[in-house]
Structures are given as C-alpha cells and as structure tokens.
Amino acid sequence: PAYQTLVSETTPSHGRIVMTGIGNCMMPVGEMYSALLILCNDPQMIHLDWRWLLRMGAIPSAVFGLLAFMFMKESSLFLACCGRHDETRIVLESMRSDNSRPDCAVQFKPHRALAGDVSAQEVIERQLGIVFGRRFLLTTVIVIYSTFVLNFTYFGCLYAFPQILSESLGGSPAMNLFIGAIWEMFGYIFGIFCSIRLARKPV
Structure with a gap:
C-alpha cells in the first residue's frame, strides 16, 4: 500500500x-x-440501514483524504524517478525543515527519468514480466494464494464471530464486534x- x-x-x-x-x-x-x-x-x-452506514462510514475517509490532499507531500523517490528534480528538492527541504535539521544536506544524484523513456504500458509489462517470470512465478503464486486465504478467513471471521459470540457469551453482535x-x-x-x-x- x-x-x-x-x-x-x-x-x-x-x-x-x-x-x-x-x-x-x-x-x-x-x-x-x-x-x-x-x-x-x-x-x-438484523435490520441494518446499509445506505446510512455507508454514508457515515465514508466520513473519516473523506476527512483524512482532504487533509492528505492539503498537507501530504508527494513521494520524493517518485518525483526523482519521474525526472521532477526541482519538486524533489522542495519535498526534501520540507522534510529537513519539519525535522529541524538545517544542517542536513538535500543534494541527490538525479535518477534517470523513467516516465519519459518508456510508456506506462511498457513499464507495467516489464514489471509483470519480472513478477510472473520464471524466477519469481512460484513465489508470486504462493503470495497470491496466501493473501486470498488470509483475507477470506479474516473478513469471514469478522462477519461470523459477532453472531457466534452473542449466542455463547451474550451481548449484542455489534458490541462483540x-x-x-x-x-x-x-x-x-x-x-x-x-x-x-x-x-x-x-x-
């Protein structure tokens, strides 16, 4: 992520x-x-108003998304790889100021601008070729399967446990959640x- x-x-x-x-x-x-x-x-x-729940549940995402848009800086590595060196230096200087380290150098060796050399499709094809290539294919398949099983089990338990615990331990399913x-x-x-x-x- x-x-x-x-x-x-x-x-x-x-x-x-x-x-x-x-x-x-x-x-x-x-x-x-x-x-x-x-x-x-x-x-x-039992009788949940899912439309209301979705609206209320989206409030934190909207608030934090707005704050991130206003205050979060772009990734300095991403900017450098795209050849946007002036913006990279601005982000690094901002990080230096936030950490109260005026003595810290922000000079860096410019990366080759990936975005201008090849198309986005070629970049994706190259990355998929590595992930699904002979060397990493088995690892990729294992990670995909493990992630599926983990998420299926985890979110299944989030749904099932509140119902089961309310029968054995008492209390409402929502409180058990x-x-x-x-x-x-x-x-x-x-x-x-x-x-x-x-x-x-x-x-």
Missing part, C-alpha cells in the same frame, strides 16, 4: 516497524468506529512491543 511505501521513505530504518505497527492500529480503530455505527443503527445486526476490535488493538500493540525488544534477523 501507499502508506507502507511512504513509511519506508520518510522513517529512519530503526523506526519503520514501529511506524508500520502504529499505522496498522488504524484498522481496529476503524472497526470500532464501524461497530459504534452499527450499535446506533441496529445492535442485533467492538470488543473484538479492542483485542485486535492489543495484539498490534503487543506486536509493536516485540518489534522493539527483539533483535532483527541479520541479512
């Missing part, structure tokens, strides 16, 4: 896992927001703690 790319570009190497974990914590926050909307609409999740999101948040926090305390595997 774009967030992971920006984290890798704008965060020191020792803090990337932590920042990624903090970003991932936004998912259970979104789940809790959705659960609160469902609690307001129909805690038993909210509680599950809280536990998911604890899981992310535990993962961040482990990433800080445990040594990384040398490569």
Whole structure:
C-alpha cells in the first residue's frame, strides 16, 4: 500500500516497524468506529440501514483524504524517478525543515527519468514480466494464494464471530464486534512491543 511505501521513505530504518505497527492500529480503530455505527443503527445486526452506514462510514475517509490532499507531500523517490528534480528538492527541504535539521544536506544524484523513456504500458509489462517470470512465478503464486486465504478467513471471521459470540457469551453482535476490535488493538500493540525488544534477523 501507499502508506507502507511512504513509511519506508520518510522513517529512519530503526523506526519503520514501529511506524508500520502504529499505522496498522488504524484498522481496529476503524472497526470500532464501524461497530459504534452499527450499535446506533441496529445492535442485533438484523435490520441494518446499509445506505446510512455507508454514508457515515465514508466520513473519516473523506476527512483524512482532504487533509492528505492539503498537507501530504508527494513521494520524493517518485518525483526523482519521474525526472521532477526541482519538486524533489522542495519535498526534501520540507522534510529537513519539519525535522529541524538545517544542517542536513538535500543534494541527490538525479535518477534517470523513467516516465519519459518508456510508456506506462511498457513499464507495467516489464514489471509483470519480472513478477510472473520464471524466477519469481512460484513465489508470486504462493503470495497470491496466501493473501486470498488470509483475507477470506479474516473478513469471514469478522462477519461470523459477532453472531457466534452473542449466542455463547451474550451481548449484542455489534458490541462483540467492538470488543473484538479492542483485542485486535492489543495484539498490534503487543506486536509493536516485540518489534522493539527483539533483535532483527541479520541479512
């Protein structure tokens, strides 16, 4: 995702896992927001007004999207690869100012402008040729299958668990969904703690 790319570009190497974990914590926050909307609409999740839920659920995306449009800088690596060196330098100078590091140099060796040399279709064909080539084909297939199974299982559990837990533990399905999101948040926090305390595997 774009967030992971920006984290890798704008965060020191020792803090990337932590920042990624903090970003991932936004998912259970979104789940809790959705659960609160469902609690307001129909805690038993039987007669849900899906049009209202979609409208209310889109509000955070609209707000954060507007803020990103207004304040987020374009990727400096993307700008450099497109040959937009003046804009790249402006972004780097902005990052230097935000971090209060006036002594940090922002000079860089210009990349070859990829966008002007080949068409977008040729770039995509080249990238797909690598991913689905002989060397990485097996890895690509395994990742595709694993991602499908992971998402199918995860989102299936998000749908099923609130219904099942309400029968065995009591409470409304919407409240069980909210509680599950809280536990998911604890899981992310535990993962961040482990990433800080445990040594990384040398490569």
